[in-house]
Amino acid sequence: MTFAQTLAARAEQIDARLANLFVAGPAAASPARLRDAMRHALLGGGKRLRPLLVLETAKLFNVAAEDALATASAVECIHCYSLAHDDLPAMDNDEIRRGRPTVWKAFDEWTAVLAGDGLLTLAFEILADPATNPDPVVRSELVLLLASASGAAGMVGGQALDLAWEKLDHNAPPTPEDIRQLQSMKTGALISCACEMGAVLGRANEDARRAIRAYGSALGYAFQIADDLLDAEGDPAITGKAVAKDKALGKATLVDLWGPQRCRDVLAELQADCRNALAPFGASATTLLAAAEFVATRDR
Amino acid sequence: MTFAQTLAARAEQIDARLANLFVAGPAAASPARLRDAMRHALLGGGKRLRPLLVLETAKLFNVAAEDALATASAVECIHCYSLAHDDLPAMDNDEIRRGRPTVWKAFDEWTAVLAGDGLLTLAFEILADPATNPDPVVRSELVLLLASASGAAGMVGGQALDLAWEKLDHNAPPTPEDIRQLQSMKTGALISCACEMGAVLGRANEDARRAIRAYGSALGYAFQIADDLLDAEGDPAITGKAVAKDKALGKATLVDLWGPQRCRDVLAELQADCRNALAPFGASATTLLAAAEFVATRDR
Numbered sequence: 001m002t003f004a005q006t007l008a009a010r011a012e013q014i015d016a017r018l019a020n021l022f023v024a025g026p027a028a029a030s031p032a033r034l035r036d037a038m039r040h041a042l043l044g045g046g047k048r049l050r051p052l053l054v055l056e057t058a059k060l061f062n063v064a065a066e067d068a069l070a071t072a073s074a075v076e077c078i079h080c081y082s083l084a085h086d087d088l089p090a091m092d093n094d095e096i097r098r099g100r101p102t103v104w105k106a107f108d109e110w111t112a113v114l115a116g117d118g119l120l121t122l123a124f125e126i127l128a129d130p131a132t133n134p135d136p137v138v139r140s141e142l143v144l145l146l147a148s149a150s151g152a153a154g155m156v157g158g159q160a161l162d163l164a165w166e167k168l169d170h171n172a173p174p175t176p177e178d179i180r181q182l183q184s185m186k187t188g189a190l191i192s193c194a195c196e197m198g199a200v201l202g203r204a205n206e207d208a209r210r211a212i213r214a215y216g217s218a219l220g221y222a223f224q225i226a227d228d229l230l231d232a233e234g235d236p237a238i239t240g241k242a243v244a245k246d247k248a249l250g251k252a253t254l255v256d257l258w259g260p261q262r263c264r265d266v267l268a269e270l271q272a273d274c275r276n277a278l279a280p281f282g283a284s285a286t287t288l289l290a291a292a293e294f295v296a297t298r299d300r
Numbered sequence: 301m302t303f304a305q306t307l308a309a310r311a312e313q314i315d316a317r318l319a320n321l322f323v324a325g326p327a328a329a330s331p332a333r334l335r336d337a338m339r340h341a342l343l344g345g346g347k348r349l350r351p352l353l354v355l356e357t358a359k360l361f362n363v364a365a366e367d368a369l370a371t372a373s374a375v376e377c378i379h380c381y382s383l384a385h386d387d388l389p390a391m392d393n394d395e396i397r398r399g400r401p402t403v404w405k406a407f408d409e410w411t412a413v414l415a416g417d418g419l420l421t422l423a424f425e426i427l428a429d430p431a432t433n434p435d436p437v438v439r440s441e442l443v444l445l446l447a448s449a450s451g452a453a454g455m456v457g458g459q460a461l462d463l464a465w466e467k468l469d470h471n472a473p474p475t476p477e478d479i480r481q482l483q484s485m486k487t488g489a490l491i492s493c494a495c496e497m498g499a500v501l502g503r504a505n506e507d508a509r510r511a512i513r514a515y516g517s518a519l520g521y522a523f524q525i526a527d528d529l530l531d532a533e534g535d536p537a538i539t540g541k542a543v544a545k546d547k548a549l550g551k552a553t554l555v556d557l558w559g560p561q562r563c564r565d566v567l568a569e570l571q572a573d574c575r576n577a578l579a580p581f582g583a584s585a586t587t588l589l590a591a592a593e594f595v596a597t598r599d600r
Contacts, residue, residue: 030452033468034460038452085417090409109390110467113413114460117385117420118452124424125447128440136436140428143443147425152330152338152418160334160414167410168333 003290010055011048017069018042018076026125030118037107037115038122041084042077045098049291050075053194053219054201056287057212061202068201070132071142074123075194078150081119084112086159120150133201141200149193158186166251174252180221183254187227188220195219195288211277215288218273223295225263225270228253233260234299267296303590310355311348317369318342318376326425330418337407337415338422341384342377345398349591350375353494353519354501356587357512361502368501370432371442374423375494378450381419384412386459420450433501441500449493458486466551474552480521483554487527488520495519495588511577515588518573523595525563525570528553533560534599567596 001009021027022039030038051072058068087094087102088109095105104112126132127142148154161182165174174182195216199209232255255263274292278285301309321327322339330338351372358368387394387402388409395405404412426432427442448454461482465474474482495516499509532555555563574592578585 026448026451026453030457031460031464033464034452034457082417085413088410088413090413108467110388110463111460113385113388113390114456114463117382117416118456118460120417120420121447121451121456124443125451128443128447130440136440140430140436140439140443143424143428143440147421147428148326151326151421151425152334153326156414156418156421157330157334160331160411160418163410163414164331164333167408 003287003294006287006290007047007049007052007294010052011046013065014048014051014055014069014072014076015043017073021073021122021126027118027122033107033111034114034118037084037103037111038118040100040106041103041112041115041119042080044080044100046076046080048076049223049295050079050191050194053191053216053288053291054198056291057195057198058201059198060212060281060284060288061199061204061208063198063202067133068198070126070129071197071201072194074126074132074142074146075190075197077119077123077126078146078155079190081116081123082150082155082159084116084119088112091159091163138200138203142197145193145197145200149189154185154189154193155187158182158184158189162186162251176254176257179252179254179257183224184217184221187224188217191220191223192216208280211280215274215277215292218270218277219292219295222267222270222274222292225254225267226296226298228255229260229263229267230299231255271296303587303594306587306590307347307349307352307594310352311346313365314348314351314355314369314372314376315343317373321373321422321426327418327422333407333411334414334418337384337403337411338418340400340406341403341412341415341419342380344380344400346376346380348376349523349595350379350491350494353491353516353588353591354498356591357495357498358501359498360512360581360584360588361499361504361508363498363502367433368498370426370429371497371501372494374426374432374442374446375490375497377419377423377426378446378455379490381416381423382450382455382459384416384419388412391459391463438500438503442497445493445497445500449489454485454489454493455487458482458484458489462486462551476554476557479552479554479557483524484517484521487524488517491520491523492516508580511580515574515577515592518570518577519592519595522567522570522574522592525554525567526596526598528555529560529563529567530599531555571596 022035027035027038054072054075055065055068083097084103086092087097088104094102096102103115123146124143127146128139133139192213195212199212271292275289278288322335327335327338354372354375355365355368383397384403386392387397388404394402396402403415423446424443427446428439433439450456492513495512499512571592575589578588
């Protein structure tokens with residue numbers, strides 16, 4: 001099975017779990033318009049990379065997919081809420097995502113703000129639910145990791161830095177270190193967190209946790225560089241996005257500062273970092289290794 | 301000491317703890333503009349009623365204020381994030397709150413959205429932190445309670461219902477039951493949750509938890525009826541708000557449907573409910589009783 005096939009099979013399993021959030025539980029009990037907007041945001045056909053990372057790292061520690069799915073769905077709630085808010089007119093002003101209208105375009109702005117708030121809160125409600133994991137130590141640690149990765153010193157902070165460069169700081173072009181920090185907060189933190197949450201579910205020891213963190217961190221960085229390369233060079237017929245959209249928005253990327261060749265060299269180094277980090281896990285890490293390859297070489 | 305004096309003294313203690321969030325921890329580590337906006341949203345001089353309820357219910361079960369302050373600050377993060385989002389142009393479009401510009405007016409819309417997201421996430425990061433409570437069972441339960449009260453089936457859902465009536469459903473006037481449900485989700489759930497979180501910190505038994513829930517639920521309802529009465533009849537020189545603002549926005553209130561006298565009768569019944577619920581706690585519940593009196597008779 002190729003990694004793309006694995007990802008597609010996992011996505012089906014994850015989509016079923018996400019859809020189920022609207023059949024029972026707090027999302028099901030919410031007002032109809034809000035529920036529909038949350039569903040629109042969450043069930044929009046994403047790759048489901050972050051939940052896959054939860055499932056696959058958990059599997060390294062012998063946790064069955066069934067016992068990691070709730071945690072995986074919480075991470076996707078965070079990812080999708082951030083897209084619903086980032087797409088708002090006051091933020092990135094995007095009308096189309098994955099070929100469908102964005103949440104504010106399909107509903108309206110206030111509904112999109114509240115749908116994002118609802119999904120954000122739902123992520124923590126899922127993690128703190130005893131049905132997600134019977135051990136309260138695990139549940140608390142999952143909440144702490146996810147809040148830390150996605151909050152003001154993580155994903156939300158990265159988005160704030162990004163918008164500040166784009167909308168306010170035109171006269172002070174960012175350095176490669178600025179971009180690296182921004183990207184590591186905006187994208188890397190949640191990807192790395194997804195990996196570490198799998199290790200928490202598996203009660204990994206400190207050495208294994210450290211290895212998974214190293215993998216997650218290299219993977220998150222690689223994801224972002226590949227994204228920048230796709231924005232600069234990708235085929236819009238395949239990516240489904242306008243090429244050079246970042247440039248048009250005045251966003252500085254590492255491709256601008258380093259050129260594509262150096263970016264590809266760094267990508268190769270990061271893949272080596274991923275391989276080294278996963279070496280202790282031997283053959284059981286095959287899918288995570290393939291994920292690193294996929295992230296670095298994806299064409300969409 | 302009158303209740304107003306108790307509230308002011310507690311507010312000072314709570315404000316100090318909230319200010320400290322920007323000295324150390326995730327909010328301190330966030331980008332400057334985001335941090336400033338979160339501080340603006342959180343340190344805007346609120347009454348701090350919800351955190352006081354956490355401290356006072358915890359005290360019923362012999363939990364020192366110092367050991368309940370972190371939990372109290374998390375509840376206030378949720379309250380203040382909801383105000384920052386509710387004030388947005390696409391929502392209630394408010395420019396002034398408590399005599400200061402709202403977050404979007406003082407900064408801009410994207411900063412206000414992200415500051416709200418940051419505060420929302422921070423609340424759960426605080427609750428899951430072992431420094432908040434050494435017992436992971438308590439931490440998980442606090443997260444679950446707060447997420448449930450503030451999410452799509454609670455506060456966020458109530459705001460969605462409110463805006464739907466105001467902006468979309470002009471032809472279908474709400475019934476008293478509709479208004480009751482909306483208000484119980486939008487305002488009551490978080491007030492009641494604040495009380496119950498104090499009981500969780502104090503490891504209250506099920507009977508005591510039930511009594512505290514009954515108190516919190518009556519208190520939350522009374523708070524909202526008093527708010528509607530103030531909107532209809534309050535002195536703008538004292539409330540600091542325009543009179544009949546709800547009416548101008550097309551919001552239906554119980555005062556419209558029931559008239560002020562029936563509202564005052566229900567308020568009196570709710571105060572009796574609060575007294576009954578607190579009876580088992582005797583003299584130690586004096587401050588919580590005074591809070592019920594304060595909520596029902598406040599003039600601002």
